[in-house]
Amino acid sequence: MARAPDGRVAFVRGAGPGDVVRARLTQVRKRHLRAVVEARLIDGPARVPRFCPRVDVCGGCPWQGVDAQVQGAALQAHVQRALDQATGGPAPLLPLRAVAPHTAWRSTARLHWRDGRLGYHRAGGDLFDVPECPVLAPPLDALYAAARRRLLPALVGQGSLRLTGAPDAASGTLAAFPEGAAPPELARALAALVEAEPSCHGAALLDRFEARTFGDAVDLFGPERVPHPAGTFVQAHQPGAQALVAEVVDRLRGAPAVLELYAGSGGFTFPLAAAGLQVVAVESAPRAVEALRAAAAARGLADRVRALLGDAAHLPTDPPRVALVDPPRGGAAEAVAALHAAGVERLLYVACDPNTLARDVAWLVARGWRLEEGRCFDLFPHTGHVETWVDLRRGPS
Ligand SMILES: C[S@@+](CC[C@H](N)C(=O)[O-])C[C@H]1O[C@@H](n2cnc3c(N)ncnc32)[C@H](O)[C@@H]1O
Numbered sequence: 001m002a003r004a005p006d007g008r009v010a011f012v013r014g015a016g017p018g019d020v021v022r023a024r025l026t027q028v029r030k031r032h033l034r035a036v037v038e039a040r041l042i043d044g045p046a047r048v049p050r051f052c053p054r055v056d057v058c059g060g061c062p063w064q065g066v067d068a069q070v071q072g073a074a075l076q077a078h079v080q081r082a083l084d085q086a087t088g089g090p091a092p093l094l095p096l097r098a099v100a101p102h103t104a105w106r107s108t109a110r111l112h113w114r115d116g117r118l119g120y121h122r123a124g125g126d127l128f129d130v131p132e133c134p135v136l137a138p139p140l141d142a143l144y145a146a147a148r149r150r151l152l153p154a155l156v157g158q159g160s161l162r163l164t165g166a167p168d169a170a171s172g173t174l175a176a177f178p179e180g181a182a183p184p185e186l187a188r189a190l191a192a193l194v195e196a197e198p199s200c201h202g203a204a205l206l207d208r209f210e211a212r213t214f215g216d217a218v219d220l221f222g223p224e225r226v227p228h229p230a231g232t233f234v235q236a237h238q239p240g241a242q243a244l245v246a247e248v249v250d251r252l253r254g255a256p257a258v259l260e261l262y263a264g265s266g267g268f269t270f271p272l273a274a275a276g277l278q279v280v281a282v283e284s285a286p287r288a289v290e291a292l293r294a295a296a297a298a299r300g301l302a303d304r305v306r307a308l309l310g311d312a313a314h315l316p317t318d319p320p321r322v323a324l325v326d327p328p329r330g331g332a333a334e335a336v337a338a339l340h341a342a343g344v345e346r347l348l349y350v351a352c353d354p355n356t357l358a359r360d361v362a363w364l365v366a367r368g369w370r371l372e373e374g375r376c377f378d379l380f381p382h383t384g385h386v387e388t389w390v391d392l393r394r395g396p397s
Contacts, residue, residue, distance in 0.1 A: 008033055013123060014056060016066040018044025036123075046070040051103055052134050059123040061135060061382035072096045072378050075386040079376045082358035083390070087371050096386075098378040099240040105381055106135045107221075107238045108164040111144075113155040118148060135382070137238075139165030142199035143172045150197065151176075154189035162231050166221045167238050171201040173217050175231030182207040190214050204230040211287065218291060224270035227291040233264045237379040240387075241267070244377045248324065248348055248389055249275050257320035259344070261312035261335050262327045265291040266305075268350075272324075273304045280316060281307045313338050324348045331356025333363070340367060340394075347392040352379075357388060369394050 002010045014037030015021050021041060027034035050065040052058070063071050076096040083091035111118055112127055119130035136144060140163050147161060159179050165172020174193070176186060182205050190203040194215035202217030217230040222242050228234045235241035249271045252258055256278060263269050263281035265288040272279050273296075283289050289309040296305040308316060312327070313334035323344045325332045329352055339347060347364070351357035361371060374390035 004033055010035055012037060013062060014065075015040075016044050016063075017046045017070060019047065020044075054128075054130065057122055057128060058120055058130070060120055060133075062123070063384065064382040066382075068098060068102055068378075068381070071382070072098050075378060075384070076376055078384075079354045079374075079386060079388050082354045083361060083371065083374065086358040086362040087365050091371050091390075092373050094373065094375040096376040096378060097240070097243060098381075099237070099243050101239070102381045103134055104137050104141070105239075106133075106140060106236050107137050107167055108162065108234050108236050109133070109136055109140060109144075110160050110162050112158070112160045114158040116152065116155070118152060118155060118161070136163075137165065137167050139167070139169050139172045139199065143174060143197075146193060146197040146199045147174055150193040151186070151189050154183060154185040156183045156185070164219050164228060164230060164234055166219050169219065171199050173202040173204070173219050173230035174200055175204040175206055175217075177231070178205075178207050180207070181209065187212060202230060206231050221267075222271075224266075224274055225295075226266045226270050227295045228265050229287045229291045232285055232288045232291070233267075235267065235379060235387075237381070240377050240379040244350070244379070244387060244389065245271050247375065248350065251391055252277060252322065252324065252348060255320075255322045255346075257322070259315070259319040259323040259339075261323065261325045261332065261339075263292065263307070264288050264326075266295065268324060268326065269305055269307075270295070270299075270301075273301050277304075278320070279305050280320060281305060282310055282312050282316070283307070284309070284311055315339070315342050319344065321345045322348075324350070326350040327356075329353040329356065331360050333360055336360045336363060340364065340369075345394050348389060349392060350387070350389045352385065352387050354386060354388060357390065361390065361392065364392055368396075370397060372397075 004010050010033040012023050012035045021037045022039045023035035024038050025035045046067040048067050055064045114127050117129045119128050122128050160177045162175045191214050193200050202215035204217045205212045219228045253275050260281045263283040269279050269281045292307045315338050323339050369392050372391040377387045379387040
């Protein structure tokens with residue numbers, strides 16, 4: 001971020017703190033400008049070598065080239081500002097945690113296809129072909145190479161692929177989401193991929209009409225072997241996510257029961273159950289709930305884990321007094337209002353968007369809640385995204 005001579009904020013893509021650059025304006029608005037670096041004239045003190053040859057065209061890692069500690073400080077400052085405003089501050093945030101690795105860290109990635117190209121969206125918008133990507137974790141790297149070999153001719157029309165593979169696994173899964181009806185050759189190509197490529201143990205074809213699976217289309221993540229059916233949510237930075245889950249579970253340890261909203265296929269559910277809590281888990285994706293129920297039954301946890309398919313805003317009757325929410329980027333406004341109305345006393349809120357988190361925290365603070373403590377985790381290296389948990393209590397301390 002820079003300041004134009006007239007005081008307007010300028011967002012300069014490709015620049016880092018302290019750099020002196022020549023930049024081309026790409027957008028002029030009343031309150032802000034956007035620009036892209038044409039030449040770096042003097043490097044700032046935070047400048048480090050970049051590891052990807054496509055970083056300037058790709059929109060994926062815009063902070064690559066900036067020292068990791070400086071990235072972390074910027075994320076922490078952003079969340080601190082948002083939560084100070086929400087609480088009337090200063091909000092009690094612990095120091096940000098960043099867990100290795102910073103390259104080859106992605107255990108899941110979404111790539112898009114159109115007209116025979118398979119890749120990411122360019123920083124400016126359109127799709128560009130990506131032969132390989134240095135932030136993919138090793139099992140995904142091999143899986144992506146196999147997918148390009150086997151699937152490219154069958155990727156007609158447009159759609160997206162989600163690749164997933166646990167960092168300690170030898171193979172992963174792939175989900176294909178064609179826009180509209182699936183081309184018949186894609187089903188055949190997915191079956192052949194699973195059959196012939198050791199890097200792929202399962203695949204799913206998910207169009208508007210049905211879900212077809214090939215092989216064993218489930219990955220197992222982390223010490224609790226949490227099941228993730230191909231195409232459902234999983235955290236991309238697994239070592240960081242495991243540290244976050246461990247910290248949240250530790251804070252909740254000792255509570256007899258927890259109402260977990262936005263449970264996915266059990267990223268928190270199984271670690272919470274292993275810590276001895278009764279868990280009522282609510283999730284709206286049917287395939288995730290099926291996987292959660294099946295794994296709970298298979299592991300003898302059916303009496304400890306109750307999985308409900310539904311909307312997080314519709315709470316079960318007589319919910320536990322302690323809740324955990326982990327919503328998508330839009331936040332949890334309706335669910336938070338429902339938890340408040342239901343008399344919940346404590347809320348652990350895990351968020352991937354500090355702005356919607358701050359909005360929901362401000363709503364609770366206005367109704368007598370307080371933010372006890374929180375922490376940010378750098379789960380998206382080289383980007384401005386950050387994950388945060390906050391521990392909220394009803395009433396004064
Ligand atoms: C950020 S993910 C968290 C998943 C899980 N906690 C984990 O760590 O793996 C958000 C989850 O919320 C689910 N979801 C989205 N909207 C929902 C809603 N209105 N009610 C219940 N679940 C919802 C998504 O399907 C997704 O699984």
